[in-house]
Amino acid sequence: MHESFLSHANYRYLRWGLLLSLAAIVAYVLHRADPVPNGGSWLGYTLGAVSALLVVFLLYLGIRKRRYRSALGSLKGWVSAHVWLGLSLLVTATLHTGFQFAWNLHMLAYSLMVAVILSGIWGLVMYARNPALMTDNRQAETRATMWQQLQDLDAEVLQLADDAGQDAQLHHELAEALTPKRPAGFWTRFSNRRWSATAAADYDADRAANSYRIEQAVAAQIAAAGDSQQVELLRQALAVLARRRAVSQQLGRDLQLQAQMELWLLLHVPLSIGLIAALISHIVSVFFYW
Amino acid sequence: MSDIYTVAVIGAGPAGLSAAARAAETGLSHILLEASPQVSNTIFRYQKGKHVMAEPTVLPLRAPLAFDAGTREAVLAAWDEGLERLGVSLRRQAEVVGIEGGKGAFTVRLKDGQDIAAEHIVLSIGLQGNLRRLGVPGDDLPFVQYQLDDPQAYEAETIIVIGAGDAAIENALALAGHNDVHIVNRKNEFARAKDGNRDAILRAIERGQIACHYSSNVVRAESGDHAGLLVLDTPDGEARLPCDRIIARLGAIPPRRFVESCGVEFPNDDPASVPAVSPQYESNVPGLYIIGALAGYPLIKQCMNQGFEVVEFIRGESVEPADEAILQQKFQAMPGFVSVDQSLQRIQQRIPLLAGITPLQLREFLLDSEIRNPSPGEVVFERNDYTNSFYSILDGSVEIPLTEQASGPRVNLGAGDFFGEMSLISGRRRSATVVAGTDCLLVETPRLSMVRLMNSVSAVKRVIDEKFIQRAIQSRFAPSAPADALQAIAARAELKRYKAGQDLFREGETGDTLELIRSGSVTVSKDVGGREVVLAYVAAGNYVGEMALLGNTLRSATVTASVPSETISLDRTAFNALLEADPGLRDSMQQEYRNRALSNVQREQQSAGGDVISFLMEQGVGEATDVLLIDESLCVRCDNCEIACAETHAGNSRLNREAGPTFAMIHVPTSCRHCEHPHCMKDCPPDAIRRAADGEVYIQDNCIGCGNCERNCPYGVIRMAPEAPKKPGLLAWLLFGAGPGPGDSSAAGGNAKNGSGKKAVKCDMCKDLKGGPACVRACPTGAAIRISPEQLPQYVNAASRQEAPGDA
Numbered sequence A: 001m002h003e004s005f006l007s008h009a010n011y012r013y014l015r016w017g018l019l020l021s022l023a024a025i026v027a028y029v030l031h032r033a034d035p036v037p038n039g040g041s042w043l044g045y046t047l048g049a050v051s052a053l054l055v056v057f058l059l060y061l062g063i064r065k066r067r068y069r070s071a072l073g074s075l076k077g078w079v080s081a082h083v084w085l086g087l088s089l090l091v092t093a094t095l096h097t098g099f100q101f102a103w104n105l106h107m108l109a110y111s112l113m114v115a116v117i118l119s120g121i122w123g124l125v126m127y128a129r130n131p132a133l134m135t136d137n138r139q140a141e142t143r144a145t146m147w148q149q150l151q152d153l154d155a156e157v158l159q160l161a162d163d164a165g166q167d168a169q170l171h172h173e174l175a176e177a178l179t180p181k182r183p184a185g186f187w188t189r190f191s192n193r194r195w196s197a198t199a200a201a202d203y204d205a206d207r208a209a210n211s212y213r214i215e216q217a218v219a220a221q222i223a224a225a226g227d228s229q230q231v232e233l234l235r236q237a238l239a240v241l242a243r244r245r246a247v248s249q250q251l252g253r254d255l256q257l258q259a260q261m262e263l264w265l266l267l268h269v270p271l272s273i274g275l276i277a278a279l280i281s282h283i284v285s286v287f288f289y290w
Numbered sequence B: 001m002s003d004i005y006t007v008a009v010i011g012a013g014p015a016g017l018s019a020a021a022r023a024a025e026t027g028l029s030h031i032l033l034e035a036s037p038q039v040s041n042t043i044f045r046y047q048k049g050k051h052v053m054a055e056p057t058v059l060p061l062r063a064p065l066a067f068d069a070g071t072r073e074a075v076l077a078a079w080d081e082g083l084e085r086l087g088v089s090l091r092r093q094a095e096v097v098g099i100e101g102g103k104g105a106f107t108v109r110l111k112d113g114q115d116i117a118a119e120h121i122v123l124s125i126g127l128q129g130n131l132r133r134l135g136v137p138g139d140d141l142p143f144v145q146y147q148l149d150d151p152q153a154y155e156a157e158t159i160i161v162i163g164a165g166d167a168a169i170e171n172a173l174a175l176a177g178h179n180d181v182h183i184v185n186r187k188n189e190f191a192r193a194k195d196g197n198r199d200a201i202l203r204a205i206e207r208g209q210i211a212c213h214y215s216s217n218v219v220r221a222e223s224g225d226h227a228g229l230l231v232l233d234t235p236d237g238e239a240r241l242p243c244d245r246i247i248a249r250l251g252a253i254p255p256r257r258f259v260e261s262c263g264v265e266f267p268n269d270d271p272a273s274v275p276a277v278s279p280q281y282e283s284n285v286p287g288l289y290i291i292g293a294l295a296g297y298p299l300i301k302q303c304m305n306q307g308f309e310v311v312e313f314i315r316g317e318s319v320e321p322a323d324e325a326i327l328q329q330k331f332q333a334m335p336g337f338v339s340v341d342q343s344l345q346r347i348q349q350r351i352p353l354l355a356g357i358t359p360l361q362l363r364e365f366l367l368d369s370e371i372r373n374p375s376p377g378e379v380v381f382e383r384n385d386y387t388n389s390f391y392s393i394l395d396g397s398v399e400i401p402l403t404e405q406a407s408g409p410r411v412n413l414g415a416g417d418f419f420g421e422m423s424l425i426s427g428r429r430r431s432a433t434v435v436a437g438t439d440c441l442l443v444e445t446p447r448l449s450m451v452r453l454m455n456s457v458s459a460v461k462r463v464i465d466e467k468f469i470q471r472a473i474q475s476r477f478a479p480s481a482p483a484d485a486l487q488a489i490a491a492r493a494e495l496k497r498y499k500a501g502q503d504l505f506r507e508g509e510t511g512d513t514l515e516l517i518r519s520g521s522v523t524v525s526k527d528v529g530g531r532e533v534v535l536a537y538v539a540a541g542n543y544v545g546e547m548a549l550l551g552n553t554l555r556s557a558t559v560t561a562s563v564p565s566e567t568i569s570l571d572r573t574a575f576n577a578l579l580e581a582d583p584g585l586r587d588s589m590q591q592e593y594r595n596r597a598l599s600n601v602q603r604e605q606q607s608a609g610g611d612v613i614s615f616l617m618e619q620g621v622g623e624a625t626d627v628l629l630i631d632e633s634l635c636v637r638c639d640n641c642e643i644a645c646a647e648t649h650a651g652n653s654r655l656n657r658e659a660g661p662t663f664a665m666i667h668v669p670t671s672c673r674h675c676e677h678p679h680c681m682k683d684c685p686p687d688a689i690r691r692a693a694d695g696e697v698y699i700q701d702n703c704i705g706c707g708n709c710e711r712n713c714p715y716g717v718i719r720m721a722p723e724a725p726k727k728p729g730l731l732a733w734l735l736f737g738a739g740p741g742p743g744d745s746s747a748a749g750g751n752a753k754n755g756s757g758k759k760a761v762k763c764d765m766c767k768d769l770k771g772g773p774a775c776v777r778a779c780p781t782g783a784a785i786r787i788s789p790e791q792l793p794q795y796v797n798a799a800s801r802q803e804a805p806g807d808a
Helices: A005-030 A042-064 A075-097 A105-138 A143-163 A168-178 A186-191 A207-224 A228-288 B014-025 B072-086 B166-176 B195-206 B256-261 B300-314 B324-331 B340-350 B359-368 B421-426 B447-456 B458-477 B483-492 B572-581 B584-605 B608-618 B640-648 B679-683 B708-712 B730-736 B789-807
Strands: A197-199 B004-010 B030-033 B096-102 B105-110 B115-123 B158-162 B180-184 B210-213 B217-222 B228-234 B237-243 B245-248 B288-290 B370-372 B379-381 B390-395 B398-401 B410-413 B434-436 B441-445 B494-498 B503-505 B513-519 B521-528 B531-539 B558-561 B565-571 B627-631 B689-691 B697-699 B719-722 B758-761 B784-787
Touching: A005 A042, A005 A075, A042 A075, A042 A228, A075 A105, A105 A228, A143 A168, A143 A228, A168 A207, A168 A228, A207 A228, B004 B014, B004 B105, B004 B300, B014 B030, B014 B072, B014 B300, B030 B115, B115 B300, B158 B166, B158 B237, B166 B180, B166 B195, B166 B210, B166 B245, B195 B210, B228 B245, B288 B300, B324 B340, B324 B359, B324 B370, B340 B359, B340 B390, B359 B441, B359 B447, B421 B447, B421 B458, B421 B513, B441 B447, B447 B458, B458 B483, B458 B513, B458 B565, B483 B565, B483 B572, B521 B584, B521 B608, B531 B584, B531 B608, B531 B789, B565 B572, B572 B584, B608 B789, B679 B689, B679 B708, B697 B758, B784 B789
Parallel strands: B004 B030, B004 B115, B115 B288, B158 B180, B158 B245, B180 B210
Antiparallel strands: B096 B105, B105 B115, B217 B228, B228 B237, B370 B441, B379 B434, B390 B441, B398 B410, B398 B434, B494 B565, B503 B558, B513 B565, B521 B531, B521 B558, B627 B784, B689 B697, B719 B758
């Protein structure tokens, strides 16, 4: 019932893509190139034209995606065609070069194309891998409920810190567990090496580590404490801190998985724009300097 | 009190105001009595600036007071001005406690001990003024209140909120920030409240911001050394709580006891029922007239018209009803039209179903209905359409083809008969195509009006039920049996009602009935190794328990209603009669049983599928006609579905992709399921929620923004949203930053100010878009699909096959 874009319409576009690639390879092998295979032969022009048209078609996805009223196929079908025909572009465009590579403008267009396709493949891998991981990590939570939990736990920590009024040391440490030091950078968030959060606005890279350190300190105090009321308070604090760290790790993982599913687009799209510019330059220069 | 007024109007809402204003205008001696300190108390208590709508727009206003759609302030100011100009004699804070006497000499007893004499009484007290009180000693002490207008008005007080509904919770939470708040709950949980409210109050209690007294009953309130004292009966014995204020939020009820004490009779015991009145709005007590919401007319304009009309009747004038012109226009489609009255008479004579209803009910019924004059051979509706209007045949006949072929056998229905009741009751697609015969004249009635009529006139409901049973049996078991042979069988059949989660029967019981599901749906489950495994989902229109009649009386599985359901129960005698009527039936039923048994055995092997069914049923898929499901292993969380929804629906997304539960990677987002019997349709004053032929439940532009549907929807898929301004073009946004961009909410900009009012918005399944639902078409990965219950068994099979290996 749910059918992936990859297998859309019984792999129609995979079959089209394979057919196109196969046709290009057969033509290339049979073609008598003079003196060597190149983009200026009739086959070279044909492959170049096909590739250029493919690029235009692939770029059109960006527009079609935003035509929410369009009844021209489903977006899933378009994405399916985008993926499979986009992969076959690697074949047609490479054969178009005739494997003549040099440090020039034409090579720039080709490299950009390869970079776009590679970033697309990276995206495919993320799309295949991350959705299920995300669901597993989330359990029954949504991002909003995870934020809410963090805020609730923060409030609990503060309450405990207040209750521990006389114990200046503990009060200080619990309060410190919530004090942001510096906002996390993009890479920290993306890699989730050391990541934690209290609210959408203040990410704090050091806090998870901080929290862990304080947990250890609190645990040490439990061992040393004599007063049973004190022990109870410390136990509670420990439980809340541990729970808080677990939720913040879960939320961090959620954001990381999402970021991974979006990051490739930050390369894919600008590179495509670069590609279209380089491609136009390539075509103009080829015809201009014929 | 030497004066005797010609008319005493009780209740200064829109209806009462209009009646008193008309009386003043015509120089009639009158008095208008209002219990609260201001007129139009309900509207007065609306939040500031709230937009008041004037539906139904087709109906002309005929009151001496002005009324136009506008802000609360403008409406109230116009009325105040009118009262002053006309010199209406009004007495505020005059609560009526009893009415005695009869026509010409009524005595109205006021709470302050005064009596007022009047020849006629107009009762226009509505339903809103009657807040449920505590009903214990001290419930009228000054510190006990039944409403909360402004939570910010109280600070640093000890306040006890009584009640466990949404109003009580919202009040308690709003007060908790700056007061010491207690909440008293008669039960041990907050089951009646919306999920969001429940979570919020539980969190507040857990954190100690609000003190909760569970399983506690109020014994009495008394004045204490604080301002007051509340005595509670708690599980731990009596508790005495000193407080500054008690706020009891216990809901509103029709003031039945008071109305009955005046001698007025109610048609039945339903707490929501309203008294029956004559075409002149006179109740069974001569001289006592009832208008407005208490007479069953909730809309402001209707009420005001009735206020005008009732005074005319009292003055002895005959008034052409406000709907006369509209009815005349409708009836002109009838060949040989003479007058509205004559046409009404003719309709009532020709259609036995409508014979027993009052003239007022008939007018209202026809005001909502349309007269159809289809040409011979024209299709009235197609099989599998999702329409659910009801048709009565006024003249001529219709034909119902029994098979797909045009030349096949047909059933003929003549004048006086009706059809369309199957979809009306089951909420499912049309079970047959209906074709107009020669000289065919039909009355088409929308679902809501029909349901209203069935609920208020039990004879109508009975006739329709009988016919439904007969036709259901015929179409399911004996298509070729003659109608009169079926009548006896239908008479033996029993209509049974089940709540969600209630068992029709349990595995291992003996039983000798077959249950034909007429509305709702059920699940079939079996005990496998000590665990209840759901094997199948059976939708309305199908039957269960047939083996009991084919010889095996031991039930082989448990059948449970997944949503509120109704079945037609056939016993062995009735069934044997059916077998006689159609000898082929036994074979076909045995065949179906074999298939079911086989698939059940298969399903037992892969019990995971049952978990998927159970999960989907818990999410209300059992009553869905079209539900959005997302495969989370494919969903890349791009939210393009929401963006597409917003982009195609004036900037307001009607779906929340992330919200909602997930099981085995199947995610049920917060989005309309287009229920068989839409909860949202239940109580829509302007009847703005409709169902289109393809099943889409949508909201028309005449929505008045009352929010009833939002409250009635158990799935939280209806929102009140302001109408969004037009979005700028893509380039204007991209280059000049003009207005909200694609997918941005356009609701943010400036709507609160222009006061255009909020209206209900919900999924309409993109019924006006050529390609179908935008959410599904905009999903780049194929994660989002919409399925109907017919596809559900197939869906579950596919899902359980996927899940089984991991589960095993």
